[in-house]
Amino acid sequence: MKALVLDGRTEQTAFNDMTLATLVSVLSNQGYEAEVVALREKSIHYCRGCFGCWLETPGICVIDDDAREITRKMIQSDVVVYLTPIVFGGYSHLLKKQVDRSIGLVHPHFDKVGDEHHHRKRYDQYPCIFGVGLQRDSEPELASLFRTHIQRNALNLHSPSAGTVTIHSGMESEVIRRAVEDELESVVVPA
Amino acid sequence: MTYEVLLLSGSPKEKKSTSYSLLQYLSDALEHKGIKSEILMLHVVSRNGSQIEELTRGLDTVGYVILAAPLYVDSLPGHVVDVFSKIAKIRGSVSERSTPRFSAILNCGFPEAHQNDLALEICKQFSRATGLQWMGGISYPGGPTIDGTPLAESGFRGRLARPSMDCLADLIARGEAAIGDCTESISKLVLPRRLYVMASQMRWKRLARANSVAKRLDDRPYSPT
Numbered sequence: 001m002k003a004l005v006l007d008g009r010t011e012q013t014a015f016n017d018m019t020l021a022t023l024v025s026v027l028s029n030q031g032y033e034a035e036v037v038a039l040r041e042k043s044i045h046y047c048r049g050c051f052g053c054w055l056e057t058p059g060i061c062v063i064d065d066d067a068r069e070i071t072r073k074m075i076q077s078d079v080v081v082y083l084t085p086i087v088f089g090g091y092s093h094l095l096k097k098q099v100d101r102s103i104g105l106v107h108p109h110f111d112k113v114g115d116e117h118h119h120r121k122r123y124d125q126y127p128c129i130f131g132v133g134l135q136r137d138s139e140p141e142l143a144s145l146f147r148t149h150i151q152r153n154a155l156n157l158h159s160p161s162a163g164t165v166t167i168h169s170g171m172e173s174e175v176i177r178r179a180v181e182d183e184l185e186s187v188v189v190p191a
Numbered sequence: 192m193t194y195e196v197l198l199l200s201g202s203p204k205e206k207k208s209t210s211y212s213l214l215q216y217l218s219d220a221l222e223h224k225g226i227k228s229e230i231l232m233l234h235v236v237s238r239n240g241s242q243i244e245e246l247t248r249g250l251d252t253v254g255y256v257i258l259a260a261p262l263y264v265d266s267l268p269g270h271v272v273d274v275f276s277k278i279a280k281i282r283g284s285v286s287e288r289s290t291p292r293f294s295a296i297l298n299c300g301f302p303e304a305h306q307n308d309l310a311l312e313i314c315k316q317f318s319r320a321t322g323l324q325w326m327g328g329i330s331y332p333g334g335p336t337i338d339g340t341p342l343a344e345s346g347f348r349g350r351l352a353r354p355s356m357d358c359l360a361d362l363i364a365r366g367e368a369a370i371g372d373c374t375e376s377i378s379k380l381v382l383p384r385r386l387y388v389m390a391s392q393m394r395w396k397r398l399a400r401a402n403s404v405a406k407r408l409d410d411r412p413y414s415p416t
């Protein structure tokens with residue numbers, strides 16, 4: 001199974017380096033072949049809102065930069081990990097711009113999902129989403145928003161399963177490992 | 192900055208966007224009441240550090256700040272997150288700062304207004320982190336029905352958005368805080384939901400035909416080979 005870690009960290013510290021290493025180790029132990037993409041090192045422009053990925057080159061963003069290749073990797077993975085500092089309850093701008101640029105993975109038309117409309121599937125299979133949110137201090141309200149964000153994104157991306165874990169700098173490494181292990185086990189990749 | 196209300200557009204589509212249409216209409220309504228406002232494009236601000244600093248300083252000189260933005264994958268567009276993060280960082284390092292009122296108007300292409308809720312909650316958390324006074328959010332579903340048409344000229348399509356923008360201008364002119372009364376009209380679709388969805392599909396097909404890609408709309412370029 002393939003796991004793509006979108007590393008949306010805006011700064012590297014010893015603590016969040018350790019968190020990333022733990023995450024990769026847990027993924028490996030649970031049978032994933034993990035690839036980490038440090039978004040801060042990539043050339044990714046902001047989405048222009050032009051809908052060219054639907055109406056000019058369907059499924060491919062018209063901006064030719066690193067976001068195209070990352071988007072391809074996203075749809076070809078079993079799990080995509082969103083690793084990010086929690087910013088106002090959402091993602092860092094680094095992660096958000098990649099997520100914005102991946103809208104071509106779905107179709108412009110709507111389908112009804114429950115009592116809501118969402119964009120129709122373009123592909124037969126979509127990756128699970130696993131959110132790893134980083135906080136300096138524990139802020140449950142923001143952590144809850146982050147969880148909602150992951151769940152909403154999973155719904156819109158037709159992800160078969162999703163999980164979220166929030167890590168703050170007061171946590172011991174073993175606690176982090178167990179939290180990631182437990183939540184990742186709840187993410188079920190279809191056979 | 193000599194204006195009293197700062198209007199922030201979060202759409203990269205500049206004047207061809209629903210966000211700009213709403214803000215331009217609001218700006219005109221404020222001007223009729225003798226209130227000066229200015230519209231800033233956040234995608235332009237995000238490219239220039241000095242403009243972000245100027246915008247942040249400007250927050251200390253205005254009474255009201257309003258963001259209008261499109262919903263991008265369930266929340267704010269990336270460039271808006273970038274600008275907001277930088278504003279929070281600058282204001283977080285300043286001990287004395289003013290506390291202008293702040294509201295946000297989120298528009299989405301979905302027919303359900305509540306799909307904007309998460310983005311509005313993120314705006315609320317931004318205001319908390321930067322010492323702005325959160326006055327509430329306005330949710331606009333079916334935003335593409337306007338799609339850059341000046342709201343004043345949008346006729347039937349803008350008939351539910353205009354009362355909310357008029358209400359917001361009145362409220363700002365009276366110096367009132369709660370925007371609750373201004374949220375209802377705009378939160379409804381101008382068409383029945385099923386009709387809106389049908390019109391939306393027809394619009395995509397028409398635009399695809401115009402680009403000669405109607406038969407390629409279902410392409411799967413990243414399918415594993």
